[in-house]
Amino acid sequence: MRLNDRALGVLTLGLGGLLLAASLRLPGVPGQELGAGFFPALLGGGVMAAGTGLLLAAGRQPGEPWLRAPAWMRDRWAATNVALLVASIVLFALLAETVGFIPLAIAILLAVQLRLGIAPVRAAVTAVLGAIGFHLLFVMVLRVPLPPGLLEGWL
16 A cells, blocks of 8 residues: 555654653653653654655645555455465464464465465475475474474374
């Protein structure tokens, strides 16, 4: 998505204001003229100035929409691919503990490869080997514990 200067200016001005307000709550440092909030307040003021500049620049662009969808969002193939990616992440987050890493990784890799037009047998073999390879990499090399899920006791 592309925000125009007016929307980006409002967002920047608001975030700078939040930073400035939060910095004013920071405690002073004993024995120091400048407290802990001095530099964050300075940064917040600078961000607010940048937001104001964007708003002033937006005044010279009348009629431009606040938000414009990128071209890929109008392409059904690309939008479906993005939806598949988001759904894969959400499903993994929801089901990882109960189903486990390896079965979910196989399902996700298989779905993505089939969506991209890979032959089903090749996609299945690649998904299984890829899931096992990622599991071995994370567990044995990187020492990151992955949820076993349905394969509890087998791994």
